[in-house]
Amino acid sequence: MFNKKAFLVDLFFISLCLLILSALLSFLSRKGTRHWGCGGVFAGSAIGLVFSVQALVQNLTLTKSFGILLPSLSLTFGIDALSAFFLVAIFGLSLLTSLYAWGYLENQDLLLPSLPFFPLLVASMAAVVTAQDGFLFLICWEMMSLTSFFLVVTEHKLREVRHAGWIYLVATHLATTFLIVFFVLLYKKTGSFLFDDWALLISIPPFLSGLLFFLALVGFGTKAGIFPFHVWLPHAHPAAPSYISALMSGVMIKTGIYGLLRALTFLGLPPLWWGGCLVGIGILSAVFGVLYALVQHDVKRLLAYHSVENIGIIMTGIGLGLIGIAEGNATITLLGLGGGLLHVWNHAIFKGLLFMGAGSVLHVTHTRMIEQLGGLLKKMPVTGVTFLMGAVAICGLPPLNGFISEFLIYSGLFRGAQSLSGLSLFLVVIGIVGIAFAGGLALACFTKVFGVVFLGEPRSCQKEKIHEVPLTMQIPLIVLSLLCLLGGIFPQFVWSSIARVLEVISPLPKAVLGHGDGVLGLLHPVVYACLIFLGLGIVVGLLGRLLYRGRTIRHAVTWDCGYAQPSPRMQYTASSFAQPIAVFFRVLFRPHLQFQKPGGIFPGPSSFAVQIADFAERIFFQPLFSQCDRIFGFIRKIQKGRVQNYLALIFMTLIVLLLWEVWFGI
């Protein structure tokens, strides 16, 4: 008999094999790198998407082991609702990204050499969320970090790109160290690497579980980009080619969220301080992320900071869920965790859209600096309108998808404010005000980006002729912006799958989670209200147009107090736009000004430049690394650049470890 379940699982492995094969072929092929790479990702992701959607809808729970290599080790893949949920996002966005990359990489020979890593990155992300034992997980995690590193340093001839790659490599490996300790501790506790065995762990002493939570938070949080471990994001995202930025920001950093959620399933009932910690970090990330985004002039760097903001919102949701568990309040848990999870998908959609839109702008104008752009909406209408949809969605404005997930988190926070007391009450109130403030700043930020890049007049004389991007680059943008709208007006369809994920990650009994219907009861009216609003908007818009019937419309220059010849240089710049907020937070930003005043009777050249260093980098990481440099400087003496020395050192280390194992048993 035809076994449908087994066939489905085979689909997953077929997709992985296809991805790896296409990486090989695109590496070996001389002329067909782009065809094999993008085509392979397209086919592999399409198959993977079919599998993951089916797995999520059918709530498939399966594991499959491959016993290889060492006797005690087996590689176990498995799928449950949590894995499937992230898998859908990974394959879905990869599918669109491959289409986009097809157009993006045409005649871009400089960007091609790193393309074979693209299918590998997709495969390793898929493997990370389906790995069901710690050992395999770490291997895939490392694969993911390395492939994305090679993709980040695609344009390695540029100094800043190498710098960005270096920061990313160091950050991701420091984080992995925490994860290795996390996994080894769990292994020592249970004697097994299998996630299933870890999930059965019942009694962990509070100290150990607290330590494990901390390790997971730092390890996974660095990948996710929480404050203050976000420093690699604003370097790595602008350096990478745009399709990779979209993939990294849309789904790769979400593997950090996945890891944290998976880790929470091992650690038992969370005490209150975990939730408090996550809400605090979430709000800090949200507010700091958007504040730094506001003062950026590089559109991709700005979007990278916005990822920090959105990860903050997701973390706030998860933290609220944990507070709900600790306080025994199921509704808050549902709303918090559910809203956070929904925001994972939503952020993948609109951040993928925004990065690809920014990529299209970069593709056509060859600059990421928004101060040099302007007036693109008239020349690139599809890119402009889809970017606008993404901007409205990321600000959490109705009626798009960002609003729905923020609405759920807000509802949970408000519910918390009404029913909790003491520390929890304080936390949820901070949560509400923090998200609201971040939302207001995000609005300022995206009106700045869209207004400066797409509206007004071109700021610098653009040499190239500006034209709309090819169709393969438009289609992903259109699909994603339609998803933004659908996510805003039909979120009920997604909720059933989120409810299944909640069953996996929340230790609450299923009966309590049955209240998921209550959440639907909350979602339905807001969705109807959004639909009414859409209808109202169309009616009012049409009426407004009707008023112009039969009237003359003249065209004239912009009214600027009577200037006859306004020049594009008179426009407000992005820096001026952000200035009121930047001045208010100057203590935080510590801007570094380079100002050469014009002077003399015949003023010479003058210039003005502002540089803003990241707070976390300045206060935390720079002192940390310079201290390390000072303390461990003596080690440089043994670095002679001879392979024999290094081999000898590795050998000695192994012997020491062996002796340690014999005497102490670690």
Place this chain on the structure above:
Amino acid sequence: MVSELLKLTGHLAILLLIPPIFLGIIAKTKAFFAGRKGPPLLQVYYDLFKLFCKGGVDSRSASFMIRLAPGIVLSTLLMAGLLLPLLYEAPIHFRGDLILFAYLLALGRFFTILAALDVGSSFEGMGASREAAFSAFSELAFFMALVTLAVMTQSTSLSHIFQWGNTHPTFHPAVVLLFISFFLILLTENSRMPIDDPNTHLELTMIHEVMILDYSGPDLGLILYGATLKLFLFMALTASLLWPPTGLFGFQEIGYLLAKVAGIAVVIGVVESVKSRLRLSKIPQLLVANLVITTLALLITVLGGPI
């Protein structure tokens, strides 16, 4: 069913017809303080009629955004108006509608700012930048005030929040503080006096008025009506704090509503007559101070026990 329909029609009629008169009341109050006669009470209606009958002038720099924005902004305000209880509960009400209310206003702001940036004028860019910054700061106090209301009444629907019946504690300190805070938010959101000067058009001092410099004809009419509607919504919201809707539907209640909103309009007129505009750098400080007021209100609500 019929009475529901009647109530909806009544609510819509109030939203569509009444708001412009309150600008007239403010103008009359200011004229009284200045010792002038002032424009007629119905001046805004005349202005609207005149604008709706005109043609338009478009900037050559503008894209379709400037055409799109007035419709979107007006529909966000109308939708927000449908969520706000005026005489009884609002036509659309559900748990969490205050979040939608706040975010609809934000959506309107988003498109107002974009339309201002569309024409590439430095004046409008300046206004847009200030609007974006000050509203972000104002969001702090607004959401804190919403939390306080939600905790005080154990509800997240505007209709339920203002359903006090006979138990309304008019001069409870938390309510009074909230009233002050909402009044400041009202002044900020509607660009009234200590924050912004609604009278000057071409000074570097203002926020809202400068963002709409390049509008003309019916679009300007939509924006003007939208501004009066927004002012009306905020005045009704603020007044409802001290004098909640009765929950009945009748001409007497409509009279009450008009009286209380007119009262707030007179207060705004007085404030505009006796206060000068704040320096721009002071405005964020005022808005953050407003956060402190609402935080106090929340503390009183949480620690002070049931009202």
